[in-house]
Amino acid sequence: MTRPLMLTGALTLALAATAACGGGGGGDQTAAGDGRGPITFTDTQSHEEASRKVIDAWNAAHPDEKVTLDIQPKDADSQRQRLINNAQTKSDAMDVIMLDAVWTAEFAANRWVDELPADTVKADDLLAPTLETAEYRGKLYAMPWLTGTGLLYYRKDLVDKAPTTWAEMKDTCDKVLPKQKGMSCYAGLLDKYEGLTVSFAEAVQSAGGTVLDDSGTPTLETDVAKAGLNFLVDGLKSGLIPKEGITFKEDEVKNALQTGKVLFARSWASLYGTANAPDSPVTGKVDVAPIPGLDGPGSGTLGGANLAISAFSKHKATARDFLAFFTAGEQMKTWATINSTPVARTGLYDDQDLIAKYPYLPSLKEGVLKAKARPVAVKYGDVTSAIQNAVYPALTGEVTPDQALSGLQQQLSGLLKQ
Amino acid sequence: MRRGSRWFAALMISPTLLVLVLVVLYPLLAAARESMYVRGEGLDADGFVVEGERFVGVANYAGLVGERFVNAFANTTVFTLATVAVETVLGVAMALVMHGVLRGRGLVRASILIPWAVPTAISGLMWRWVFQADGVANAIIGQKILWTTEGVQAKLAVIIADTWKTAPFIGLLVLAGLQIIPDMVYEAAKVDGASAWQTFWRITLPLVKPALVVAVLFRILQALAMFDLPFVMIGRGKFSVETLSALIWDEATQLRYGPAAAYGIVLIAYVSVIVFVFVRLLGADLLADARSRKERA
Known part of the structure; x- marks a missing residue:
């Protein structure tokens, strides 16, 4: 009888292991980690080419604070799962992370991402609805980055x-x-x-x-x-x-x-x-x-994705600087020239170079301004x-x-x- | 057996036992423990998730009488019964064909085995195209069935795709069983004037039974844990094809590890019962080896 039972055990093991991996939660908050040094930017596959170009520009100017691009699996479920696993193990393997617009509340409420200083963003520069997707209970937890609507x-x-x-x-x-x-x-x-x-x-x-x-x-x-x-x-x-x-x-x-x-x-x-x-x-x-x-x-x-700083990062000062660099107007334009995913900055919707490349931008701007976020x-x-x-x-x-x-x-x- | 050699034997198998404890026993116990706790429930005044875990006893098992679990349990059972039954019949037929072919044997075998070699997630995608509204399946039957919508048709689509993929597995194992049946048994049957049907029922099937039982057992284990095919082909969140594994995955994805672990434990128990019954009814031969050794001792 032992052999079939063992077989059973081995086979269902994967399930048990999945179920058990929730262990290790709880505990105190990490306040430290405000240092400088190399960081990792966790992004998704479809952005790779554009993100790499902007990162290369950063790396050339910051040899001691190099950014490594970490490419996530393509589908949103696996991305979220991977980010959560990283957070639950309090790993410092990810510093700047891409969050889908609908994940902000979950990651903020679980203290998996840090609150950002309110002066990180100038509201005028961004399409208003995109800013809402980066907030939880009135506080900013992510930098609006990509957007889009029907x-x-x-x-x-x-x-x-x-x-x-x-x-x-x-x-x-x-x-x-x-x-x-x-x-x-x-x-x-x-x-x-x-x-x-x-x-x-x-x-x-x-x-x-x-x-x-x-x-x-x-x-x-x-x-x-x-x-x-x-x-x-x-x-x-x-x-x-x-x-x-x-x-x-x-x-x-x-x-x-x-x-x-x-x-x-x-x-x-x-x-x-x-x-x-x-x-x-x-x-x-x-x-x-x-x-x-x-x-x-x-x-x-409203669709889209924002950038947040992992609460478990060890080099948060670098992460904040990189975030500001990456989402600045100039870099967002460079990014948008390579990747057609719409970005959050208002100014780029009136940019003639980009309109020539993406003739739908005026319609899209109108759409995004009328759009609403999904339930928070x-x-x-x-x-x-x-x-x-x-x-x-x-x-x-x-x-x-x-x-x-x-x-x-x-x-x-x-x-x-x- | 002398005492010394017994200790030596224990020492020799201890690495295996250690690995089993680590990879089987520990996750099982951890899952059992997890199934009695909840965590991350409720928000504090500032909107933060209240940390820490809370012992809830068997409360996580309350979901067992819930509509969703019962549905997933029923789906898993239906898929297992239907796919294994059809695959056994087809698999044996395939094995007989592969065994009987005289020329181009390699080609026939390879072509029958291709579906088994395709990763399930890929075959799920292929079958999704087949069962699209304007896909091959509808073109062949000349109907406009929306296979991937909720309903019986979605179950049928999964059963068809799973059969396509895994009947060859049974075929392969049965073929191995067929190849060790000596020709002279068949020659004797021929001399005695047995019909083809008699030969199959009285000779082939009993002699191939040990291989067939193992193949079917493996398939049952796999089918009870079915996850990726309905997920990729029909879509997550469609209750018509939600299996127990899919339900467990979904609960874990929603960070409800307690209920996920509870359902996992139930699935393990269910699998164990099915295997026990199966082995008792059909699989005495599985243990023949152990028993004969015992008798000798």
Whole structure:
């Protein structure tokens, strides 16, 4: 009997080990580490080329405080897990870290990142909503760096003027679609993943509502929230959004736009380059506009990432200097010239060199200024799961929008009370 | 056995035992302990997470009657039963084919084994394309099924993909079993006028059983711990395909290590029970070696 049991043990070991790795929490706070010396900048793979260029410039000027680039895995879950593992073991292996906009609260509340002096940022230099994603309870914990929000992509060969309301979009489709074979009106990020949270918040905001009010209380049992959710639910029901739309993530939306399956598509700024690339079937035929809403232009959900200083860094003085250097106007421009991810500095949206390279910048600026951050929560993972679990069944028609919203109102109230 | 040689034997296996204690026993005990604590719950007045851990006894196990755990438990069981059953039948068939081929044997074997060699995460991605709304699967059946949405179809998609990937594994082990059956047994059956069916049931299957039992046991262990295929193919957070491992992963990701450890312990117990029952019912041969040695002694 021993042998099979041992086998079992060995196999389930990985699970047990994962479960056990939470050990070692608690203990006192590290106040020290305000030194100078080499530091590590933990960034993600898609930024590598641009970040390395800026780092090289820093390293040339600071031979004793060299920055090493630490490249994270591509997907957000693994990145967060790796940062948390590093924090829970109080390791000084990471100094400056990239935090997704929705992680700020969790990392700040757990004291995994240091509070930054308020004078680190000049509010005027940054697009206001981006600054909010870097704060927790009114204090600054990260430096706004990258941003982005939903943009409406449309076929400019078929549409003269981008719609500003949902009704206009529908009218345009009614006019254009009969002449197009196999084309639907609209596609967005509606699969059950983070994109659904983004799309739901966007729909509610674009109808004039909010997921949470300013005090952090959910406001979902309202007419505007219902109007927002109904844009998605009715859209799927009426065929405005194709049935398979509920399996769409960024890639599927891109394909739908490129293969002429939809007239309008909601995605991020990164799609612009892909859709208008020389090898794209719709190259030169795609333009962007701010997303539409119920009675006027819509309000997007803010994406993006900020830079924070690990609480366990040993060279925080260097880390702070590097942070200031890296996010200064000049370096941000260098970065933005290489990488198309939109940055947080207001000035760069009016920069002629960058506009020539990224013609969508004016639309994007308008979008970001109207955009709202996703709900701020220390346990953001629970909040986004609750939203996805409530909204998805409404999209498939399993529950009515009313049921979905009142259920979500209750759940979020419970989650955010803690 | 003399006393001295017994001590010597103990000394010789002690490194192995030490490693087992370190890599099996310690994590198990740590997980068991972790399953009785919570940490990082609640915020203080300034919005900081209250530090330290708190003993909660078996409170973390309360989730066992929760909808999500029951669902994950049921999914794991369904996936295990369905995939192992189908894979056993297909695997044996594959082994018979590989064994029977006279020319181009290497090519046939290699082509049957390719799915097994593909990493699961990669095959998950491939199958996601196959099961896309405008993917190959829908093109072949001429329907527009949204495979990756919540529902029975998502379960079916996972079972199909898992079968494709791991039937060859059973095939490989069974093939090894087939190759050690001496030809003369078959010749004797032929002389006695046995039909092909009789030959299979009365000769091939009983003689290949030891290999088959081991293969199926391995598959059960793997299937009970299934994680990456549904995760990559259908997506995390889709309850229709959430397995116990996926639930444990998710809880740990949300930093609820207590419940994650509790579910982990339950999964270990579940796996142990299944294996025990399986070995008792079918696998007496697994222990034949040990027993015969005992008898000799």
